[in-house]
Each structure stands twice: as structure tokens, then as C-alpha cells.
Amino acid sequence: MRLLLAAAVLTVIAVSCGGSGDAGPTESPSDADSTFVGADGIESVVTDTSRVITLSGDLTEFVYALGRGASVVAVDVTTVHPAEATELPVVGVGRFLSAEAVLSHEPSLVIGDTQTAPLEAIAQIRATGVPVVILEVPTSFAALYAKIDDLGRLLGEAEPASDLRDRIRTDVEREQARVTTAGLRIAYLYTRGPDVNLLFGAGMVTNPLIEAAGGVDAGADAGIEGSVPVTAEALVAAAPDVIIVPSVGFEAFDGIEGLLAIPGVAQTPAGRSGSILAYPEGDFLTFGPRVAETLHALITDLAD
Amino acid sequence: MPRSGWWMAGVASLVTVVVVASLFSGEVAVSPGEAWRSLVGGVAGSEAGSTAEAVFRAIRLPRILGALLAGAVLGMAGAALQGLYRTRMADPFLLGVSSAAGFGAALAVVVSPVGVSSGVTALLAAAAGVAVALGTRAIARSAGDPGAFVLGGVALALTLLAWTVILIFVADSPRLPTFAYFVFGGLGGLTWSVVFWALPGALVGMALLLVSGRDLDVLALGETAATRVGVPVPRVAAVVLVGVGVGVGASVALAGVIGFVGLLAPAAMRPLVGPGHRALLPASAVGGAGMLVAADLIARSVAGPVEIPVGIVTAAVGGPLLVAVVVRRTVGLR
Numbered sequence: 148m149r150l151l152l153a154a155a156v157l158t159v160i161a162v163s164c165g166g167s168g169d170a171g172p173t174e175s176p177s178d179a180d181s182t183f184v185g186a187d188g189i190e191s192v193v194t195d196t197s198r199v200i201t202l203s204g205d206l207t208e209f210v211y212a213l214g215r216g217a218s219v220v221a222v223d224v225t226t227v228h229p230a231e232a233t234e235l236p237v238v239g240v241g242r243f244l245s246a247e248a249v250l251s252h253e254p255s256l257v258i259g260d261t262q263t264a265p266l267e268a269i270a271q272i273r274a275t276g277v278p279v280v281i282l283e284v285p286t287s288f289a290a291l292y293a294k295i296d297d298l299g300r301l302l303g304e305a306e307p308a309s310d311l312r313d314r315i316r317t318d319v320e321r322e323q324a325r326v327t328t329a330g331l332r333i334a335y336l337y338t339r340g341p342d343v344n345l346l347f348g349a350g351m352v353t354n355p356l357i358e359a360a361g362g363v364d365a366g367a368d369a370g371i372e373g374s375v376p377v378t379a380e381a382l383v384a385a386a387p388d389v390i391i392v393p394s395v396g397f398e399a400f401d402g403i404e405g406l407l408a409i410p411g412v413a414q415t416p417a418g419r420s421g422s423i424l425a426y427p428e429g430d431f432l433t434f435g436p437r438v439a440e441t442l443h444a445l446i447t448d449l450a451d
Numbered sequence: 452m453p454r455s456g457w458w459m460a461g462v463a464s465l466v467t468v469v470v471v472a473s474l475f476s477g478e479v480a481v482s483p484g485e486a487w488r489s490l491v492g493g494v495a496g497s498e499a500g501s502t503a504e505a506v507f508r509a510i511r512l513p514r515i516l517g518a519l520l521a522g523a524v525l526g527m528a529g530a531a532l533q534g535l536y537r538t539r540m541a542d543p544f545l546l547g548v549s550s551a552a553g554f555g556a557a558l559a560v561v562v563s564p565v566g567v568s569s570g571v572t573a574l575l576a577a578a579a580g581v582a583v584a585l586g587t588r589a590i591a592r593s594a595g596d597p598g599a600f601v602l603g604g605v606a607l608a609l610t611l612l613a614w615t616v617i618l619i620f621v622a623d624s625p626r627l628p629t630f631a632y633f634v635f636g637g638l639g640g641l642t643w644s645v646v647f648w649a650l651p652g653a654l655v656g657m658a659l660l661l662v663s664g665r666d667l668d669v670l671a672l673g674e675t676a677a678t679r680v681g682v683p684v685p686r687v688a689a690v691v692l693v694g695v696g697v698g699v700g701a702s703v704a705l706a707g708v709i710g711f712v713g714l715l716a717p718a719a720m721r722p723l724v725g726p727g728h729r730a731l732l733p734a735s736a737v738g739g740a741g742m743l744v745a746a747d748l749i750a751r752s753v754a755g756p757v758e759i760p761v762g763i764v765t766a767a768v769g770g771p772l773l774v775a776v777v778v779r780r781t782v783g784l785r
Contacts, residue, residue: 239757243631245639246510251478253502265629267640274642275505276498 183280183301186261187269191278195255196302202241202249202259205435206282207232209295210258212311212436213304221252227429228437246271258301260284285434287355292316311436318439319359326361328449333362334387334417336409337374337428338396344409346377346385352434353391360445362389379411389424389449390417393432397425424448458723459734466741473515473748479506509642517641518747518761519740520653521702522712526739528695528702529713530720530731531660534667535691536587538597539718539776543699544710547607548584552696552703554615555579556633561622569648569704577652577700583607584696588688612708636709636762638747649701656698657736663691664728671726709762711769712739712746718776 184190199218201207204225210216211229219232223241226232238248241259246268249257257272257279269279280301285291292312299308335353337345347353348364348371357364365387366374375381392406400406403423407413417423430441475481481489481503489504493512499505525543532541543549555575563571587604594600612634619630632640666687669677674684702709716739717731724730743761746768750761 243757245478245751245758247478247506250502250506250510251480265632265640267629267632267642267645270642271510271640274509275502277502277505 183278185279185281186283187281189273189279189281191273191280193256193278193280193301198253198255199302200238200249200252200254200257201226202238202244202257202263204228204429205433206258206260206298208433208435208437209298209311210302213299213302213307215302215304218302220254221249225429225433227427227433228435244268246275250275250277256280256301258282258298284352285355286350286352288316288319288359291355291434291438315436315439319442322439322442322446323359323361325443325446325450329361331362331388331449332365332368332386332416333357333360333389333391333449334365334382334385334415335391336377336382336396336412338392338400338406338409340396340399341409344377345374346371346381347374348372352432355434356431356438356442356445359442360449362449377409377411379414382409382411383414385415387415387417388420389422390415391424391426391431391445393428394425395428397423455724455730459737462720462723462734462737462741466737466744469741469745469748470515470519473518473744474507474511476748476752477506477511479503481507481511513643513646514638514641514747515744517646517649517705518638518744520646520649521638521706521709522716522740522743523736524653524656524698524702524739525709525712525743526716526720526735526737527657527660527732528698529715529739530717530728530735531663531667531691531695532587532713533717534670534728534731535688536591536597536600537671537673538601540597540601540714540773541604542711542713543584543695544608544708544713545601545773546584546587546604547611548580548587548695548699549703549708549710550608550611550615551583552576552580552700553633553708554611554618555700556703556707557615557618557630560629560633561618569642569645572645573648573652573701573704576703577697580698580700580703581693581696583611584692584699585689588692631760632707633703634708634762635760636707636765637750637758637760638706639751639758641705645705649704652697652701652704656694656696656701659690659694660698661732663687663694664732667691667728667732706743707760707762709743709765711765711773712742714776715739715765715769715772716742718772 181192181194182190183193197218198220199210200221201210201219202223204227207222207226208228210219211232216231219235221236221238222232224237225241236252239245241263243264249272254277257277259279260282261284263269263281272279282294282297283290285294295308295312299305335347337347346366348366350373354364354367365385369385403421406423407418412418479502485501485503486507489499489507492499493508499508528543533539555578556572559572559575590603591600594603615634666682669680669682678684716735720731720734720738724734746764747761750759750764753759
């Protein structure tokens with residue numbers, strides 16, 4: 148019984164990976180150099196950025212992209228890039244944190260986002276005097292650019308951040324100019340095998356990607372907020388022309404044939420035409436510095 | 452010193468060993484010197500000098516104190532319920548009291564989504580705990596035998612767990628992982644603020660149970676006989692059940708829903724101190740406290756840095772023991 152409940156709650160936690168508000172972190176006007184108000188409204192005094200722990204893969208990638216990889220002492224399990232970062236100690240899962248596992252690496256600054264949990268663990272880390280800065284999970288390109296600026300201020304790397312932001316913006320705009328397949332209904336189906344099938348909608352990082360590639364987010368269009376365990380009927384009603392799945396799910400189902408066995412998939416336009424795309428989730432779901440590359444792959448594949 | 456006194460001294464030493472082992476186990480290595488400086492500095496109100504000192508003071512101490520308190524309440528509540536209902540299978544978890552408090556705690560998380568509102572959590576958990584604890588008496592009076600009574604309690608517990616999970620699904624709160632503490636039990640989130648808010652309920656709950664010890668002894672003769680010798684049974688039951696509800700509410704605010712400690716602690720202590728409640732109640736508190744600290748030590752040692760919910764550990768050990776109790780009763784090996 149408890150195992151079933153464990154499975155239920157883990158599913159719930161996975162489902163909760165939806166978006167939240169839009170208000171980005173803002174700098175406190177009083178002490179611009181060391182005081183930082185996070186997305187959770189908590190003011191942190193950051194005086195030392197020499198030992199950083201990042202609690203999400205995109206945060207790790209951004210700290211490296213800002214030239215501060217050498218300051219990162221540990222990461223969470225969602226970090227898949229860059230290669231040096233994957234060699235670092237892993238503190239566990241940022242969505243289910245243990246305070247002591249983080250503190251054992253003696254961080255001077257912990258950077259998380261609004262999906263970092265539980266709040267109790269964050270409170271424990273703060274109680275030991277280590278600042279935990281919570282950033283917004285961006286669900287639009289504008290929010291992504293704002294987050295890069297926030298990280299730049301936080302790490303004292305404002306100029307590299309502004310350069311990085313401009314470069315990403317330019318790359319994204321260049322990719323968007325290549326779009327030839329406007330108006331396709333695209334659904335992101337998060338699957339790792341027969342037991343986990345979540346349909347992503349508004350407030351997920353997949354939403355701005357799909358829209359930037361000229362598509363209509365079929366999940367968001369069907370009224371889905373965040374991600375929901377998919378039912379066959381919901382999938383058919385979303386009527387996607389293209390379904391994107393993580394590579395791990397694609398392999399777990401032995402390719403398109405297996406995926407068609409998920410109830411509802413075969414009855415969608417995507418299922419009938421076999422238009423199913425697979426990308427590694429560490430790339431596609433990391434709304435980070437490599438977002439233009441992800442977009443490039445998606446736009447290229449949609450054109451085929 | 453009577454024999455039971457020696458036994459209790461032994462149990463207390465064992466609990467002390469587990470507590471010390473637990474205080475010095477974790478991802479962050481803490482030396483005895485750092486622990487001492489952390490304690491002295493904490494009393495003096497000074498800043499912690501190192502990470503280890505800060506971790507010891509802000510995480511380890513409240514965690515282990517919380518485990519001791521929650522375990523003590525559960526152990527004593529189990530002993531009191533077993534006395535009141537005259538069955539060795541009574542336990543706050545099996546009778547639905549823990550699940551009720553867990554529902555109350557989860558509700559508190561829903562209504563106060565931002566910030567850690569330990570006070571609201573403790574209050575709602577205690578309120579729900581008291582309501583269902585008093586309700587168990589209605590089930591007991593309708594049920595023909597202890598088996599039917601416990602089964603009724605289990606059904607109630609599962610219903611309340613189901614409603615907690617429904618609440619989790621409906622709420623879509625950023626604090627979802629917090630729910631996991633309340634559903635499966637876990638001490639990983641304990642801070643001094645939680646201990647502070649839960650302490651009054653734990654102490655009041657245990658006090659109400661302790662003052663009922665003598666009456667519970669008389670109740671062993673049955674309610675009719677107890678009434679005949681002048682024990683006001685409905686009032687005693689009310690005091691015990693309010694004590695159980697308030698205490699278990701505090702334990703859930705501290706550690707979430709944890710099963711089987713209330714079953715195991717009295718079962719382990721009864722052979723050592725005898726069935727008399729004036730000895731069994733405090734002994735079960737000591738035993739329960741030690742068991743929960745030990746279970747927590749296991750929970751955070753086996754899969755580190757990820758912690759297994761402590762309620763899963765107690766269920767993994769306690770489940771088989773319940774089966775053993777049931778089998779012994781049925782086969783009549785007692």
C-alpha cells in the first residue's frame with residue numbers, strides 16, 4: 148500500500164514540474180552588490196561566490212557559460228552538460244533535496260529555482276548561514292533572458308551575462324528565421340516507459356520552444372497547465388500533428404511502433420503519419436545556454 | 452532497584468547510544484569538539500564557527516530532538532490505546548489517528564502555500580487527530596470483537612490517506628514534496644521552529660496519558676467492572692483519546708505519518724516492565740523514542756544522500772511484527 152502511495156507521490160512530484168508565476172527576481176536597490184531578492188521573495192546576502200552549488204541542470208550550464216565553472220563545487224542530478232560538470236559530486240535531486248548533502252560540500256552560495264524542494268530543506272540550509280538564492284523557472288524567452296541577467300548580477304559577471312544573453316537571442320532569432328512549417332500542432336509527451344506518460348502544456352519549458360519553432364503547443368492549446376498524466380482521450384482531443392518524446396522513452400518503447408501502443412497515440416494525426424520525434428531530455432528540457440541548438444534540431448526535423 | 456528498573460536503565464543506555472550515533476551521522480562530518488563548541492555557542496547565542504557547527508546546531512539537534520519527541524508520543528499513545536481498548540493491535544496509525552493528523556497537516560500546507568507555517572500545521576494536525584481519536588470509541592462500541600475494531604480503524608486510516616492524496620493531486624502546490632513528509636513520515640525537514648510549535652502538543656498529550664495510567668490499569672478488568680469500582684469510564688476514555696489525538700498531532704507535525712512505533716514500543720517494553728500502565732506508559736515513550744531515532748538513522752544511511760521516508764522504515768520492520776502478533780494470537784502460542 149505504501150509503495151503504491153510512494154509511486155503516486157513521486158508521480159505528483161513529477162507532475163508538479165509545471166510553471167509558476169512570471170515575476171522574475173529583482174535586485175534590491177539598497178545594496179546592489181551583495182543583496183539579492185529571489186523569486187521566493189527571500190532576501191539573501193551574497194558576499195562570496197567562490198563555492199557554488201547549482202540545483203538544476205540549466206543553472207549549472209549557465210554558471211559555466213558565464214565563465215564561472217571553476218567555482219562550482221557540486222551539482223544536482225539533472226546536470227548533463229558540460230562534461231566537466233558531470234564529473235562533480237552530485238548532491239541528489241534538486242526537487243527532493245537533503246540539506247546535509249548540500250552542506251557537506253561547504254558551499255558559499257546555493258542557487259536553486261522555484262522547483263527546488265522541499266522548502267524545509269532550503270530553510271535548513273539558510274539556517275546554517277549559507278545563502279540559497281531561488282531563481283524563476285523561465286517559461287518564455289523573455290524570462291530566460293532576464294534570468295541570465297539575474298545570474299550575471301548574482302555572480303558579479305554582469306558583462307559576460309549581457310554578452311551571453313545577446314548571443315543566445317541572436318542565435319534564437321536566426322533559427323526562427325529558418326522556420327518553414329508554421330502552424331503544426333506539436334505535443335510534448337514525457338514518457339520513460341509504459342508507466343509514466345505526461346502531456347506537457349502551458350508553463351513548461353517545452354511551450355516556448357514549440358512556439359519558437361512555429362508550432363502550436365497542442366497540450367497548452369488543449370488547456371493543459373503544467374503537465375498531466377495523459378489519458379487516451381486527452382491525447383486524441385489534443386490532436387497533435389507531431390509528438391515529441393524523450394529519447395529514453397523512445398528507446399523504452401522500442402521506437403515508433405511501441406509508442407503507438409500508448410493508448411490514444413495511434414489515433415492522433417501524429418500517430419497515423421508516424422511523426423514522432425525523440426530528443427535527449429537533458430537537452431530538450433534544459434532551457435539553458437544550448438537552447439538555440441535545441442531549437443535548430445527541432446526546426447530542422449520539423450522541416451523534414 | 453527492582454528488576455524492571457535495571458531493564459529500563461539498560462533500555463535508556465541503549466537509547467542514549469542510538470542518539471549519540473545519530474547526532475554524529477550524516478553527510479557532514481561533525482567531531483565531538485565541533486559538537487561541543489556548537490552547543491556552547493548555541494547557548495551563548497553566538498554565530499556558528501564552521502559548517503559542521505552550523506549543521507549540528509541547525510539541523511542535527513532539532514532533527515534528533517524531534518525524532519525523540521515524536522517517537523515518545525507514538526510509543527506512549529500506542530500503550531494507552533492498547534490499554535483503553537484491551538487489544539495489543541491498537542496503534543495510532545492502525546486506528547486512523549495518524550492518518551487524520553496527516554490529512555490535517557497536508558491541509559495546512561494547502562492553505563498556507565508560502566513559507567513554513569509550523570504553527571498552523573501543528574494546530575490542524577492536532578485538531579484532526581483529536582476528532583478521529585474520539586471517533587475510534589464509536590467504532591469500538593459498534594465492533595463486536597477486537598479484530599473488527601482494528602479492521603474498522605485500518606479502513607478509516609486508508610480512507611484518510613486516500614483523501615490526503617486527493618488533496619495532493621488537487622492542490623498543485625509548490626510545496627508538493629513537503630506532502631511526502633506527511634504521507635510517509637520523514638524528519639528531513641525539521642527546524643527549530645517546527646520543534647517549537649510541536650513541543651506543547653507533545654507534552655500536553657503525554658501528560659494527559661500519564662495521569663490516566665491508574666485508570667487504564669483498572670480498565671484492564673473490562674469497562675463494566677471498572678465502572679463498578681468507580682472509574683468514570685467515558686471521562687477516562689475522553690482524556691486518553693484527547694491525549695492521543697493532541698500528541699499524535701504533534702508527532703505528525705514533527706515527523707509526518709509514522710506507523711507501527713505505537714505497536715512495537717509497548718510490545719517490546721511490556722515483557723520488561725510488566726503490564727501496569729504507570730510503568731508501561733513512560734517505558735513505551737522511552738522505547739518509542741529510541742526506535743524512531745534508530746529508524747531515522749537507517750532512513751538516512753542506506754540510500755544517502757537521498758533519504759528514505761522514515762515511515763517506510765518503520766513499516767518495513769513493523770509490518771512483519773504485526774503479522775507475528777496476529778499469528779501468535781490466532782495460533783494461540785501466547
